Amino acid sequence: MTQPPSEAALPKGFRFAATACGLKKTGALDLAIISSDIPASAAAVFTQNLVVAAPVTLCKKNLHISRGRMRAVVVNAGNANCATGQQGQIAAQRAGEEAARRLGISPEELFVCSTGVIGVQLPVEKILRALPSLARNRRPSARSFAELSLAICTTDTRSKTASASFRMGGKRVHLIGCAKGAGMIHPNMATTLAFVVTDAALAPGLLQKTLRDVASRTFNAISVDGDTSTNDTLLVLANGASGAPQIKNGSKAFRDFSGALEEVCGALARQIVADGEGAQRVVEIEVRGAKTEAAAKRIAETIATSPLVKTAFAGGDPNWGRIFAAAGRAGVKFNPALVDITMAGIKVLHRGQPLDFNERAASKKLLADHVQILLDVHTGPAKAKYWTCDFTAEYVRINASYRT
Amino acid sequence: MTQPPSEAALPKGFRFAATACGLKKTGALDLAIISSDIPASAAAVFTQNLVVAAPVTLCKKNLHISRGRMRAVVVNAGNANCATGQQGQIAAQRAGEEAARRLGISPEELFVCSTGVIGVQLPVEKILRALPSLARNRRPSARSFAELSLAICTTDTRSKTASASFRMGGKRVHLIGCAKGAGMIHPNMATTLAFVVTDAALAPGLLQKTLRDVASRTFNAISVDGDTSTNDTLLVLANGASGAPQIKNGSKAFRDFSGALEEVCGALARQIVADGEGAQRVVEIEVRGAKTEAAAKRIAETIATSPLVKTAFAGGDPNWGRIFAAAGRAGVKFNPALVDITMAGIKVLHRGQPLDFNERAASKKLLADHVQILLDVHTGPAKAKYWTCDFTAEYVRINASYRT
Numbered sequence: 001m002t003q004p005p006s007e008a009a010l011p012k013g014f015r016f017a018a019t020a021c022g023l024k025k026t027g028a029l030d031l032a033i034i035s036s037d038i039p040a041s042a043a044a045v046f047t048q049n050l051v052v053a054a055p056v057t058l059c060k061k062n063l064h065i066s067r068g069r070m071r072a073v074v075v076n077a078g079n080a081n082c083a084t085g086q087q088g089q090i091a092a093q094r095a096g097e098e099a100a101r102r103l104g105i106s107p108e109e110l111f112v113c114s115t116g117v118i119g120v121q122l123p124v125e126k127i128l129r130a131l132p133s134l135a136r137n138r139r140p141s142a143r144s145f146a147e148l149s150l151a152i153c154t155t156d157t158r159s160k161t162a163s164a165s166f167r168m169g170g171k172r173v174h175l176i177g178c179a180k181g182a183g184m185i186h187p188n189m190a191t192t193l194a195f196v197v198t199d200a201a202l203a204p205g206l207l208q209k210t211l212r213d214v215a216s217r218t219f220n221a222i223s224v225d226g227d228t229s230t231n232d233t234l235l236v237l238a239n240g241a242s243g244a245p246q247i248k249n250g251s252k253a254f255r256d257f258s259g260a261l262e263e264v265c266g267a268l269a270r271q272i273v274a275d276g277e278g279a280q281r282v283v284e285i286e287v288r289g290a291k292t293e294a295a296a297k298r299i300a301e302t303i304a305t306s307p308l309v310k311t312a313f314a315g316g317d318p319n320w321g322r323i324f325a326a327a328g329r330a331g332v333k334f335n336p337a338l339v340d341i342t343m344a345g346i347k348v349l350h351r352g353q354p355l356d357f358n359e360r361a362a363s364k365k366l367l368a369d370h371v372q373i374l375l376d377v378h379t380g381p382a383k384a385k386y387w388t389c390d391f392t393a394e395y396v397r398i399n400a401s402y403r404t
Numbered sequence: 405m406t407q408p409p410s411e412a413a414l415p416k417g418f419r420f421a422a423t424a425c426g427l428k429k430t431g432a433l434d435l436a437i438i439s440s441d442i443p444a445s446a447a448a449v450f451t452q453n454l455v456v457a458a459p460v461t462l463c464k465k466n467l468h469i470s471r472g473r474m475r476a477v478v479v480n481a482g483n484a485n486c487a488t489g490q491q492g493q494i495a496a497q498r499a500g501e502e503a504a505r506r507l508g509i510s511p512e513e514l515f516v517c518s519t520g521v522i523g524v525q526l527p528v529e530k531i532l533r534a535l536p537s538l539a540r541n542r543r544p545s546a547r548s549f550a551e552l553s554l555a556i557c558t559t560d561t562r563s564k565t566a567s568a569s570f571r572m573g574g575k576r577v578h579l580i581g582c583a584k585g586a587g588m589i590h591p592n593m594a595t596t597l598a599f600v601v602t603d604a605a606l607a608p609g610l611l612q613k614t615l616r617d618v619a620s621r622t623f624n625a626i627s628v629d630g631d632t633s634t635n636d637t638l639l640v641l642a643n644g645a646s647g648a649p650q651i652k653n654g655s656k657a658f659r660d661f662s663g664a665l666e667e668v669c670g671a672l673a674r675q676i677v678a679d680g681e682g683a684q685r686v687v688e689i690e691v692r693g694a695k696t697e698a699a700a701k702r703i704a705e706t707i708a709t710s711p712l713v714k715t716a717f718a719g720g721d722p723n724w725g726r727i728f729a730a731a732g733r734a735g736v737k738f739n740p741a742l743v744d745i746t747m748a749g750i751k752v753l754h755r756g757q758p759l760d761f762n763e764r765a766a767s768k769k770l771l772a773d774h775v776q777i778l779l780d781v782h783t784g785p786a787k788a789k790y791w792t793c794d795f796t797a798e799y800v801r802i803n804a805s806y807r808t
Binding site for chain 1: 452453454455456484486487488489490521522523524525587588629630631632633634709710711712715716718719721723724725726728729730731732733734737738740741752753756757758795796797799800801802803804805
């Protein structure tokens with residue numbers, strides 16, 4: 001789903017609001033709240049970067065204190081509140097305490113998230129001034145969700161939302177999510193900011209287990225530029241308001257829920273790649289025939305982050321030698337003489353031997369919006385997919401003067 | 405030294421020749437020979453990429469058979485002879501055998517090197533036709549060395565040469581080298597093609613030991629784009645023709661020789677970075693205060709290969725948050741609250757706390773040809789340096805249509 005979500009797609013018992021508090025120079029929406037009317041099971045995966053933003057530290061602490069039962073999220077864009085020292089920690093805490101007060105919940109039941117420039121102190125007064133009316137204006141509406149999805153954007157050219165549903169015990173259970181991100185995208189346990197809310201009922205531990213598993217195949221399988229954000233956070237709130245029974249591990253309902261969560265997270269992750277800074281196309285890299293899934297993913301990731309591979313895709317250049325060369329430096333053992341490579345349906349390498357192909361026809365196919373690359377190393381049964389985008393001059397233009 | 409070398413800088417007993425055999429579409433010089441008049445001690449470091457070009461395999465085999473006593477190098481640009489299967493191996497062997505025959509040496513005394521596009525069969529007949537006159541035209545002259553240094557170039561905008569000398573036992577010993585490379589530069593044991601010849605006398609084993617050591621601080625400490633070439637080869641030939649005594653391990657002469665070799669290799673490596681595809685400036689990244697040199701180098705390398713850091717340098721953007729974020733994902737443990745960062749002489753982070761600085765003045769300093777970055781993690785005594793270039797829209801333009 002790339003259009004704004006419909007009212008029917010919204011899970012029950014969640015409200016959303018967004019406002020422009022002045023953190024973005026453009027005056028665009030930059031502060032938002034998600035809240036659940038009742039306590040919700042919460043799960044989260046955070047950045048594995050050693051340099052961690054103040055709000056990430058606060059989120060981890062609150063999730064721990066609340067034992068996975070949370071009520072709300074307050075999120076700002078325009079300032080990451082990272083590398084801001086003690087002052088940054090105090091700012092995150094003040095924003096969280098004021099938001100909790102306005103929502104009538106305990107500060108430990110709240111996630112605080114930030115995204116934007118690193119190393120600039122957060123002007124928290126702007127947030128504190130905006131919170132009272134923001135809290136009052138929360139609505140359980142598709143429009144307020146759409147505003148939230150816009151408020152979290154930074155260099156994104158469009159908002160990213162996705163939804164899914166399944167039936168359980170005579171009830172329909174809904175999931176809806178939004179994400180932001182276009183640069184500094186190479187998630188390591190999660191990518192920049194993404195929020196999923198659902199009216200499914202399941203225990204925090206089980207929610208965390210399935211989220212970690214789903215993240216490895218969705219948010220942790222994409223790259224725009226190989227850089228891992230300091231603020232990466234993927235949150236799920238499950239409040240059980242659908243009225244459907246509690247989901248138990250190993251049940252059909254659990255498989256349905258995991259599938260729906262993977263559908264939402266996968267769609268959001270691919271939307272981030274498609275909106276990669278300066279990107280013209282999404283490239284899906286599948287590696288087959290590896291000994292383990294981790295080995296397959298390692299090769300796919302190395303191809304997906306190679307500047308030479310990514311610039312070739314910008315020009316529709318069928319330069320498969322760069323794909324082969326990137327695979328060869330992935331740190332995974334394979335025999336180059338066994339490798340097959342197929343680009344956009346055209347086989348270019350068979351068992352290590354180059355094949356003749358029509359370069360002009362191949363180039364045309366490589367200029368599509370979505371290009372598939374398949375590399376088979378023929379050494380085992382495992383496979384993995386990774387999504388990346390092409391690397392254009394526009395990426396450089398965007399990033400050469402982000403701060404100044 | 406960036407000008408062509410002088411006659412006085414040439415080691416004794418080496419001859420050079422270059423010609424245009426038709427591998428480059430432009431008709432430029434693309435085939436060259438280096439030969440020693442007498443057998444020389446040889447040392448080499450090759451790519452650690454699993455995908456290895458046919459000539460690299462042949463070089464390793466010949467060096468092993470000859471037990472480190474070699475006579476010559478034949479090198480072509482315009483075709484890497486990589487991912488070319490069995491046919492590529494035969495092509496490399498035929499070129500080597502014909503060159504050896506024309507030089508009157510055994511085929512095992514010869515290195516065969518190639519650089520250029522990957523995955524296209526080498527038109528070896530062009531090389532075979534050109535070898536007789538190329539072998540005849542070898543000269544012990546600065547001009548023929550300069551032609552060699554041009555013949556090995558591909559996307560390079562200029563040739564790269566360096567020389568050094570020292571006195572030993574009343575004799576002057578000379579070293580001279582050339583290198584090529586502008587893209588697919590992220591050496592892993594060596595970078596693309598580089599050749600150093602010297603009239604010093606030392607045993608092959610000692611030459612190999614010092615070359616490996618020197619490479620770790622020169623060719624293995626640079627990056628243009630994070631991609632490791634399949635053809636990386638750094639060769640040294642030492643023929644002893646200076647008349648100076650044999651250099652023994654641990655002697656003052658050995659330290660002089662190692663220092664001179666590091667001077668030549670370091671100058672060539674930094675010239676490669678300065679000529680990085682689309683590059684406007686060289687960025688020297690020094691990491692101090694790490695527990696080990698390997699840890700310091702790992703952090704420096706992660707910063708040096710971050711597209712966000714490199715694009716910020718293209719625009720002179722003092723975005724030190726990206727440097728801090730890249731360090732944080734390097735996989736090396738440190739405490740962010742202890743870190744200092746200095747950019748172009750301006751301290752921007754002290755013990756994890758951002759400092760106020762004049763952004764305009766900083767931006768002006770960051771637009772220089774050579775920019776120094778210092779990151780101190782304050783956790784130990786070790787340090788390392790890494791050299792990279794900025795990442796510009798021109799890099800993308802060059803690489804989006806290299807093949808087509």
